[in-house]
Amino acid sequence: MITRRDIVETRPGADRPRAGTPLIVALGLTLSVALGGAAWTDAVEPSPAPEASPALQAAPAPLAAAAAIPPTMPTPPTAAQKDPWRGFNRGSYAFNGFLDRALVRPIARAYMKITPSPIRRGLGRVVDNLREPSTVLNSSLQGRPKQAVRAGARFVINSTVGVLGVFDVASRAGLERSRADFGQTLGRYGVDTGPYLYLPLVGPLNLRDGVGQVVDALTDPISLATGGLGSDFGAGRLGVTALDYRASADATLEAIAQEATDPYATIQSAYLQNRESVVREATGAPEVLPDFEDPPELPAPAETVALAALSEPIY
Amino acid sequence: MPPAPARRHLLTRLGGVLALAGLAAAARAQPAARRSARSPEAEAFVAVQAQKVLSVLADRSLSLGQKQQAFRRLIDQIADVPKITNFVLGKYARSIEPTQRARFNTVFRTYAETVYQTRISEFRGETLKVTGSVARTPGDVVVASLVLGGGRDPIPVSWRVLGAGAAWKVVDVQIRGVWLAITQQQDFVSTIDNAGGDIGVLIAQLQRNSRT
Numbered sequence: 001m002i003t004r005r006d007i008v009e010t011r012p013g014a015d016r017p018r019a020g021t022p023l024i025v026a027l028g029l030t031l032s033v034a035l036g037g038a039a040w041t042d043a044v045e046p047s048p049a050p051e052a053s054p055a056l057q058a059a060p061a062p063l064a065a066a067a068a069i070p071p072t073m074p075t076p077p078t079a080a081q082k083d084p085w086r087g088f089n090r091g092s093y094a095f096n097g098f099l100d101r102a103l104v105r106p107i108a109r110a111y112m113k114i115t116p117s118p119i120r121r122g123l124g125r126v127v128d129n130l131r132e133p134s135t136v137l138n139s140s141l142q143g144r145p146k147q148a149v150r151a152g153a154r155f156v157i158n159s160t161v162g163v164l165g166v167f168d169v170a171s172r173a174g175l176e177r178s179r180a181d182f183g184q185t186l187g188r189y190g191v192d193t194g195p196y197l198y199l200p201l202v203g204p205l206n207l208r209d210g211v212g213q214v215v216d217a218l219t220d221p222i223s224l225a226t227g228g229l230g231s232d233f234g235a236g237r238l239g240v241t242a243l244d245y246r247a248s249a250d251a252t253l254e255a256i257a258q259e260a261t262d263p264y265a266t267i268q269s270a271y272l273q274n275r276e277s278v279v280r281e282a283t284g285a286p287e288v289l290p291d292f293e294d295p296p297e298l299p300a301p302a303e304t305v306a307l308a309a310l311s312e313p314i315y
Numbered sequence: 316m317p318p319a320p321a322r323r324h325l326l327t328r329l330g331g332v333l334a335l336a337g338l339a340a341a342a343r344a345q346p347a348a349r350r351s352a353r354s355p356e357a358e359a360f361v362a363v364q365a366q367k368v369l370s371v372l373a374d375r376s377l378s379l380g381q382k383q384q385a386f387r388r389l390i391d392q393i394a395d396v397p398k399i400t401n402f403v404l405g406k407y408a409r410s411i412e413p414t415q416r417a418r419f420n421t422v423f424r425t426y427a428e429t430v431y432q433t434r435i436s437e438f439r440g441e442t443l444k445v446t447g448s449v450a451r452t453p454g455d456v457v458v459a460s461l462v463l464g465g466g467r468d469p470i471p472v473s474w475r476v477l478g479a480g481a482a483w484k485v486v487d488v489q490i491r492g493v494w495l496a497i498t499q500q501q502d503f504v505s506t507i508d509n510a511g512g513d514i515g516v517l518i519a520q521l522q523r524n525s526r527t
Contacts, residue, residue, distance in 0.1 A: 121467075168468075177468065259430050261520040265505030269498045277492030286449065287457070290497065292402050292477060292486050 082196050083268065089198035093264045096200060108246040120247060122166040127241045129158045129165025131179065133221035138180035142188045142282050147178050180282070182219070183212025187279030196268060204271040354448050357456035360483040361474045362445045364393040365460065369443055372432070386432050395477060395484035396424065399496055402486070405504040407514055415514050422518050426525045431488075431495070443472070454479050457489075 083089060112120070132155035139148035154170040154177065162169040171177060186208050187193075194207025205213075217223070226233045260266035280287060371377070371385045390396065400423050401408045411419065441464035448458040456476050461469040473489040487496040503517055510516035 171468070255433065259426075259433075259524055260502050261506040261517060261524065262502050262509065266498055266502045269501040270493045273494060273497065274492040286451075289451065289457075289475070289494075290402075290500075292398050292455075292475075 082193075082272065084195050085197065089196065089268075090264055092198045092200045093267075096198075096203060099201075104246060105250070108243065108250055111243050112247050112250065120244070123240055124244045124248065125158075125162075125168050126165040127237075127244050128168075128177065129155060129162070130222050130237065130241075132158075134216055134219070135178065135180045137219060137221065138182055138185045138216075139178070141182075141185045142180060144180070144282065147180065150175050151178065151180075178281070179278070181209075181212055181278075182215040183209030183275065184278050184282050186212055187275075188282040193272070193275070196272065198264075198268070204267055206272065206275065209275055352450040352453075354450045354453075354456040354458075356480060357450070357458050357476050357478070357483055358445045358448050360393075360476060360478075360481070361458040361460060361485075362443070364389075364485075365472075365474060366443050368393070369441060369462070373441075383428070383432065387428060390428065390431070393483075393485050395486050396427075398477070398484070398486050399427070400424070402496055403499045403503050404514075405500045407504065407507055407512075411514055415518070419514065419518055422521045422525070426521045427499075429525055430499075456483075 132151045135151040136148045136155070139145070139151060154175050157170040157173065157175070158165045158168060161167075168177070191208050193209070197205045197207065197210060199205060199210075222237075223229075223234060226237075228234045229238060256263050256266050276287075368386070368389055371382060371389060374382070374385075377385065397420075400420055403423065404411060404419070441462050443460050443462055445458060445460045448456050450456045454477055458474045458476060460472050460474065462472050463469050470491065474485055475487040475489070475494070476483040476485050478484055487494050489495070506517045506520060507514055
């Protein structure tokens with residue numbers, strides 16, 4: 001989820017877009033990112049090759065009973081606790097949905113129609129490759145030197161042998177992709193997610209990852225080295241990234257629109273679960289899962305009414 | 316073109332901060348990993364049964380109708396449908412009327428078959444490799460796997476299974492960090508909340524969505 005770093009690139013002295021910048025593309029693709037395609041894509045895009053998560057590094061079988069994770073886990077927050085600004089968030093969701101249907105989705109689908117999928121996949125790998133330096137930075141901050149070195153090696157190999165990242169040669173050589181961002185780094189050191197947010201022109205977030213994205217934007221080595229969004233490269237990168245993310249998310253967004261009974265709640269759930277899984281990659285903490293045997297208590301009637309009042313259906 | 320002095324200065328400082336932070340982090344950071352038990356029985360169950368699902372969906376000799384029938388049979392064999400049906404109702408599982416529950420069971424079954432088949436069919440033509448498991452309790456295990464092939468990066472898929480010995484049932488599937496049943500529960504509960512607690516609204520919505 002790197003593209004919004006470009007949107008908030010506001011370093012003093014940065015050049016503004018020049019006349020030659022393909023503004024229409026930049027505008028459309030900025031909206032694409034802004035409408036949450038990128039955020040959603042992060043929730044559904046192929047995850048990096050699984051690190052041998054400490055939570056999945058198994059102890060010898062005979063230790064099973066003794067080492068099993070205790071069944072009693074902390075109670076997950078309720079919908080009202082994790083989404084205290086639900087009225088505002090749902091309004092933003094409706095607004096972004098309108099813009100997506102009117103502008104962004106048609107652009108993304110036109111791109112998908114006229115661009116052969118091998119080219120789209122190649123561009124997607126270029127986008128991913130440009131994230132590697134930021135992964136180096138955050139993996140280092142997280143105290144994960146192996147991941148940092150691997151991301152650095154991947155960037156060097158794929159940028160050269162892989163023709164600017166079009167081909168993921170490094171994966172074939174056994175250097176699987178991992179990802180790291182500053183929201184994950186904050187989570188690694190115990191910073192709580194804070195409330196859920198759905199922002200106009202931005203999409204799903206939580207407070208911690210919103211801060212993380214601002215920091216990622218300000219510290220992205222590629223952006224620092226190339227002049228940020230003010231440069232032609234920065235604008236082009238933003239456009240390609242946004243288009244790739246929105247196109248990648250298209251099938252999933254369509255499925256949610258058709259299958260979910262409350263798409264807002266589904267996107268929120270998927271986004272928050274995905275971010276939790278990203279942080280667990282860094283911490284190795286076991287996953288907190290609900291009990292399948294024992295459904296939760298119905299809240300008191302007053303709380304049910306309050307929740308219903310806050311939750312206006314969008315579709 | 317070499318970086319401008321101001322930018323070079325910034326990069327140098329960034330590098331210094333990074334090195335210091337990395338050292339400090341490495342010194343203090345021992346991942347909060349807890350070594351957890353592995354369940355070979357649950358892993359074997361997933362390795363065999365999940366591969367069956369992928370194979371059915373990949374079988375080009377079957378028509379769509381035949382695939383759907385085979386998928387339905389497999390779901391009955393390997394998934395704990397009653398538990399899933401109860402789980403997705405969340406807090407409303409305790410208050411639903413028996414007649415509504417009967418209607419919900421039927422409607423959800425149709426809806427879930429459509430949704431799960433669509434999700435899992437994304438992986439057609441690919442193979443499954445079990446990579447580990449975590450026994451949350453001896454009878455509640457999350458089995459991690461990778462779906463390989465299809466000319467793309469391996470996709471991590473986890474299977475939550477309940478049971479013992481050779482008798483296991485799947486209750487949830489996690490694709491790319493997102494659990495399907497948990498997501499459905501939050502979707503459904505939100506829909507019922509929005510309707511002021513009226514489960515009938517959810518049932519009607521599921522009927523509409525199953526037809527699309």
